[in-house]
Amino acid sequence: MLTATVVFLVIGGVAAAVLALALLGGELLHFGHPDAGGPVSLEVVAGFLGAFGFAGAAASELLGARTAAVISIAVAIGALAAVPAAWLAWRLSRAARDMRTDATPQRENLVGSLGVVVTSVPAGTGYGEVRLQFGGQPVKVYARSDHALPTGTEVFVIEAPSDTSVVVEKTP
Template sequence: MVAPPTLIFLLVGGLGAAILAVALLGAGALRVVHVDLGGPASVESIAGFLGAFGFGGAIAAEVLGARTPGQLLAAAGIGVAAAVPTAYLAVRLSHWARNIPTDATPTRADLIGAMGVVVTAIPHHGYGEVRVRFGGLPVKLYARADRPIGLGAEIFVVEAPSDTSVIVERLS
C-alpha cells in the first residue's frame, strides 16, 4: 500500500506529466507567458517543475519513510532540489527548439539555373518531363523548350513559370 504523502507527491508528478503531454500535443491555449530567462513561467517550465517535484518528492518520501512533518518537509525539499534544475533545463531546451536555425524554404525561383535530364521527350509545342535536383532531392517537372529535346538529353532551367513546370534549354 502506498503511503498518503507518497501518493500526493505522485499525483503532483502525474499532473506535471499530463500538462507536458497536453502541451506537446499542440495545446497552445495552455501557454501562460513565454519565458526567456527571468520572465514568468511557461508551460514547459511548470510541467518540468511539477513533474520533477512530484516524482522526486515521492522517491524521497519512500526512502525517508516520511510520516512526520520534518520528514515530509525534507522530502519536499528534495523534490524542490530536483525540480528547479529540471524546470530550468525545460525552459532552455524549449527555447532552443523554438529558435533552432533552419535553411530557407526553396522556391520556384531557386529552380532557375538547375541542371537535369529529360525523362519524357519535349515536343516542339508541348510539354515533356525533366528531372532536376531541387533542395538536394530529385524532382520531376513538366518542361517546355523552344526546340524539341530528346529523351536523356542534359538540360538547364531558364525559367520557372509555375511550381510544377519549367522552361529549359539543351546543354551543348
C-alpha cells in the same frame, strides 16, 4: 506505498502528461492571445512539477515519510530537484522555438538546377516533364524547350515561368 509518495507520483504524472501536451500541441493550450507566453512557459511549469513530483516521491519512499517533518524534507528535496529541471526545460524549449531554419525554396531557386527528362519535351510550345533536385528533394515539373528532348536527356533549367513549369536546355 506511503500516501505522500502517491501524492508526489500523481503530481509528477500529471506534469508529464501536461509536458507531452505542451510539446506535441502547445498552441492548443494557449488562452487569450496566442503570443501571450510571458516569462514562464507551459513546458517550464510542467518540467518543474514533474521533477518536483518524481524527486519528492523518491525522497518520500527513501525517508519513509510518515510524519510532517519528514514529508517537509521530501518537499524540499523535490523543490531542489525541480529548479534545475525547470531551467533545463526553459533552455531546451527556447532553443527549439528559436531554432534557425533555411529559407523556403522559391521558384527562382529552380534556375540553374540540373535534371533529367522523364517525359519527352516537344520543340516549341508543348510541355514534357523533368525531374529536378530542389531543396534536397526530387521534384517533377513541366518543362518546355526550343528543341525536342527525348526521355533520359540531362537538362539545365534556364527559366522558371511558374511554380510548376520550367524552360530547359540540353546540357553539353
